[in-house]
Amino acid sequence: xxxxxxxxxxxxxxxxxxxxxxxxxxxxxxxxxxxxxxxxxxxxxxxxxxxxxxxxxxxxxxxxxxxxxxxxxxxxxxxxxxxxxxxxxxxxxxxxxxxxxxxxxxxxxxxxxxxxxxxxxxxxxxxxxxxxxxxxxxxxxxxxxxxxxxxxxxxxxxxxxxxxxxxxxxxxxxxxxxxxxxxxxxxxxxxxxxxxxxxxxxxxxxxxxxxxxxxxxxxxxxxxxxxxxxxxxxxxxxxxxxxxxxxxxxxxxxxxxxxxxxxxxxxxxxxxxxxxxxxxxxxxxxxxxxxxxxxxxxxxxxxxxxxxxxxxxxxxxxxxxxxxxxxxxxxxxxxx
Amino acid sequence: xxxxxxxxxxxxxxxxxxxxxxxxxxxxxxxxxxxxxxxxxxxxxxxxxxxxxxxxxxxxxxxxxxxxxxxxxxxxxxxxxxxxxxxxxxxxxxxxxxxxxxxxxxxxxxxxxxxxxxxxxxxxxxxxxxxxxxxxxxxxxxxxxxxxxxxxxxxxxxxxxxxxxxxxxxxxxxxxxxxxxxxxxxxxxxxxxxxxxxxxxxxxxxxxxxxxxxxxxxxxxxxxxxxxxxxxxxxxxxxxxxxxxxxxxxxxxxxxxxxxxxxxxxxxxxxxxxxxxxxxxxxxxxxxxxxxxxxxxxxxxxxxxxxxxxxxxxxxxxxxxxxxxxxxxxxxxxxxxxxxxxxxxxxxxxxxxxxxxxxxxxxxxxxxxxxxxxxxxxxxxxxxxxxxxxxxxxxxxxxxxxxxxxxxxxxxxxxxxxxxxxxxxxxxxxxxxxxxxxxxxxxxxxxxxxxxxxxxxxxxxxxxxxxxxxxxxxxxxxxxxxxxxxxxxxxxxxxxxxx
Numbered sequence: 001x002x003x004x005x006x007x008x009x010x011x012x013x014x015x016x017x018x019x020x021x022x023x024x025x026x027x028x029x030x031x032x033x034x035x036x037x038x039x040x041x042x043x044x045x046x047x048x049x050x051x052x053x054x055x056x057x058x059x060x061x062x063x064x065x066x067x068x069x070x071x072x073x074x075x076x077x078x079x080x081x082x083x084x085x086x087x088x089x090x091x092x093x094x095x096x097x098x099x100x101x102x103x104x105x106x107x108x109x110x111x112x113x114x115x116x117x118x119x120x121x122x123x124x125x126x127x128x129x130x131x132x133x134x135x136x137x138x139x140x141x142x143x144x145x146x147x148x149x150x151x152x153x154x155x156x157x158x159x160x161x162x163x164x165x166x167x168x169x170x171x172x173x174x175x176x177x178x179x180x181x182x183x184x185x186x187x188x189x190x191x192x193x194x195x196x197x198x199x200x201x202x203x204x205x206x207x208x209x210x211x212x213x214x215x216x217x218x219x220x221x222x223x224x225x226x227x228x229x230x231x232x233x234x235x236x237x238x239x240x241x242x243x244x245x246x247x248x249x250x251x252x253x254x255x256x257x258x259x260x261x262x263x264x265x266x267x268x269x270x271x272x273x274x275x276x277x278x279x280x281x282x283x284x285x286x287x288x289x290x291x292x293x294x295x296x297x298x299x300x301x302x303x304x305x306x307x308x309x310x311x312x313x314x315x316x317x318x319x320x321x322x323x324x325x326x327x328x329x330x331x332x333x334x335x336x
Numbered sequence: 337x338x339x340x341x342x343x344x345x346x347x348x349x350x351x352x353x354x355x356x357x358x359x360x361x362x363x364x365x366x367x368x369x370x371x372x373x374x375x376x377x378x379x380x381x382x383x384x385x386x387x388x389x390x391x392x393x394x395x396x397x398x399x400x401x402x403x404x405x406x407x408x409x410x411x412x413x414x415x416x417x418x419x420x421x422x423x424x425x426x427x428x429x430x431x432x433x434x435x436x437x438x439x440x441x442x443x444x445x446x447x448x449x450x451x452x453x454x455x456x457x458x459x460x461x462x463x464x465x466x467x468x469x470x471x472x473x474x475x476x477x478x479x480x481x482x483x484x485x486x487x488x489x490x491x492x493x494x495x496x497x498x499x500x501x502x503x504x505x506x507x508x509x510x511x512x513x514x515x516x517x518x519x520x521x522x523x524x525x526x527x528x529x530x531x532x533x534x535x536x537x538x539x540x541x542x543x544x545x546x547x548x549x550x551x552x553x554x555x556x557x558x559x560x561x562x563x564x565x566x567x568x569x570x571x572x573x574x575x576x577x578x579x580x581x582x583x584x585x586x587x588x589x590x591x592x593x594x595x596x597x598x599x600x601x602x603x604x605x606x607x608x609x610x611x612x613x614x615x616x617x618x619x620x621x622x623x624x625x626x627x628x629x630x631x632x633x634x635x636x637x638x639x640x641x642x643x644x645x646x647x648x649x650x651x652x653x654x655x656x657x658x659x660x661x662x663x664x665x666x667x668x669x670x671x672x673x674x675x676x677x678x679x680x681x682x683x684x685x686x687x688x689x690x691x692x693x694x695x696x697x698x699x700x701x702x703x704x705x706x707x708x709x710x711x712x713x714x715x716x717x718x719x720x721x722x723x724x725x726x727x728x729x730x731x732x733x734x735x736x737x738x739x740x741x742x743x744x745x746x747x748x749x750x751x752x753x754x755x756x757x758x759x760x761x762x763x764x765x766x767x768x769x770x771x772x773x774x775x776x777x778x779x780x781x782x783x784x785x786x787x788x789x790x791x792x793x794x795x796x797x798x799x800x801x802x803x804x805x806x807x808x809x810x811x812x813x814x815x816x817x818x819x820x821x822x823x824x825x826x827x828x829x830x831x832x833x834x835x
Contacts, residue, residue: 224429
């Protein structure tokens with residue numbers, strides 16, 4: 001069709017109904033979040049304060065970063081369980097190379113900047129390895145990344161013999177500890193990463209290719225999309241993001257424990273899935289995953305403010321996740 | 337170098353090169369020669385039919401013309417230029433678009449995005465521009481599509497339109513339609529033909545593949561017939577009458593089935609009676625089908641893929657729920673499914689266990705299975721079917737296709753059913769196993785089992801005592817006395833009446 005002929009095509013706006021219907025999956029959690037806000041306000045006067053939101057944001061930032069990483073992989077129709085071990089091992093090795101022997105380091109005392117590069121490099125390298133093995137050598141994603149999860153977590157324990165690394169230089173913990181405009185740097189960074197990922201998925205052709213691959217791999221390949229390259233690239237990027245998230249949490253607690261990252265992956269999957277990222281791939285948006293992270297953060301915050309026993313918080317989290325999944329299922333049924 | 341077919345348009349027609357030209361193509365896989373010295377040329381503005389029975393080499397030729405397969409010998413030229421390098425998908429896509437049998441759309445994305453899939457210029461997608469172009473294209477061609485609708489909400493027909501729209505959007509001047517009517521209703525087929533005529537009128541060359549020969553006479557200009565990997569004939573359809581077309585597909589020899597089955601006289605009530613069966617499935621709907629099978633009879637249901645023949649079998653064994661009609665069965669049903677890998681056997685269990693899977697209640701007491709009794713039953717069955725296995729413990733996954741299929745048939749017979757439903761029992765098995773399998777089914781029939789055999793393989797029909805031809809969901813012909821006339825069977829199944 002020529003451009004001249006296109007001039008006469010009347011541009012019709014996307015009907016509002018269609019836009020809303022398309023977003024129903026992503027916005028399903030908004031009412032639940034609103035309810036939590038109301039409950040929070042009635043629970044404690046400390047809830048609706050900048051300090052509390054700042055704390056909650058800090059609490060959720062590292063998790064949110066890993067949720068972005070896992071969501072990208074899920075959208076391509078795969079997944080990586082070992083992100084939680086990258087989250088633990090990468091900052092562990094970075095810290096180990098830069099702190100003194102007294103603080104459980106190796107004693108090499110590398111420059112902290114170099115340490116941060118090592119952290120990101122390890123994340124990317126593990127992600128690349130996982131991606132290559134799953135995409136090119138056709139390993140089953142579940143069993144392969146489970147084995148990697150166990151292996152990397154074991155290395156994390158072994159390197160420091162189960163001890164905790166501390167006394168890290170300020171630049172290494174800046175990301176997790178510093179504040180900008182009253183809010184933690186980690187929260188700003190995670191918010192920016194969410195936004196960047198959302199824009200990338202919406203407007204970049206590689207982002208659209210991720211949806212196409214997850215939606216129908218054969219069709220994507222037939223359309224000339226470099227399927228393998230993009231899938232492996234996403235694994236690599238996700239590994240790097242998980243490593244940065246690990247650096248955040250290390251900065252927040254000013255230490256790297258031998259257990260950092262334990263059980264994190266369950267919460268990551270829960271946040272992504274209740275936020276509308278489909279496990280079978282090709283469906284879901286970053287705004288949805290973001291609401292998933294916010295919901296889980298608020299639930300935890302409200303429970304803490306209500307002085308719920310820490311021993312009960314996990315059970316409450318599980319119940320909330322089940323309810324959210326039930327809601328998502330109802331929404332899916334209504335839509336069809 | 338960019339490719340611009342429009343420069344060809346000023347030239348007089350007889351000087352224009354063919355849109356696609358395959359010359360002396362040879363291609364073999366492992367042991368089979370898929371294509372031997374095949375040449376085809378498709379002209380701009382022409383709809384060219386590619387005809388042949390299953391295994392004739394059509395899919396291989398399509399693979400070569402779309403750049404997905406590399407020929408062993410021979411050349412492909414597109415609009416007079418040598419074909420792009422095998423790995424250069426982008427270049428192939430610019431020249432050839434193919435609408436495959438299986439859907440190649442992305443369900444979670446919108447119609448507009450599917451039309452312009454992976455076609456952003458530069459690295460960013462300009463949504464306004466994409467929607468505007470998609471709308472323009474949809475309006476220009478009169479497609480009934482909302483460009484903002486997610487594709488998973490569309491009907492099969494609409495998804496196919498999306499694929500055709502994508503081919504047009506790419507600007508490919510050579511379009512391959514692979515069985516485009518297989519999943520469509522008759523009104524949708526009419527609309528598809530209208531679109532094909534429009535695309536053709538704009539100068540696009542079309543290679544049209546279909547099992548339904550009457551479609552070819554309706555919209556194609558020329559036809560090429562393949563048989564056993566060779567080109568038998570290429571000619572204008574006006575010069576190919578029905579007789580000649582079917583003869584080219586089937587071959588001159590073996591006009592009648594080899595072994596002759598004696599006609600069987602039946603009396604008494606039928607073992608299987610189907611009355612007014614209607615069922616809708618994506619694999620071929622059926623409407624108001626009635627038939628009877630008596631003890632000692634083998635009734636063949638002959639039909640092409642998607643004709644509904646398999647749906648009738650699935651309805652009898654309860655895998656498809658009929659929307660109307662009644663199925664009456666006197667006694668138990670044994671079933672040999674079409675896809676033995678998916679439904680036929682458990683690959684991780686041994687021969688004996690697979691053979692006796694459906695009769696465990698008879699071999700067990702309080703739920704505990706008697707090993708010796710099972711071995712006894714399984715051994716007898718193994719001998720009857722001449723199953724070649726190292727032992728009764730050998731896993732099914734380790735057996736050859738022919739022996740796996742024998743186990744599937746054995747399991748169906750183990751329960752001594754009064755009705756046996758068999759779907760394409762010898763697909764993909766070697767010649768010797770084929771003889772054994774057909775012999776066993778035939779013996780079961782002689783012993784008084786009522787057999788319903790669904791097949792699109794003429795050779796399997798030789799054990800039938802009666803054949804019903806199914807086309808587009810109804811029984812269009814009954815052949816009562818063997819031997820069967822191949823031309824008559826194929827003409828009826830393809831929707832042609834032999835002149």
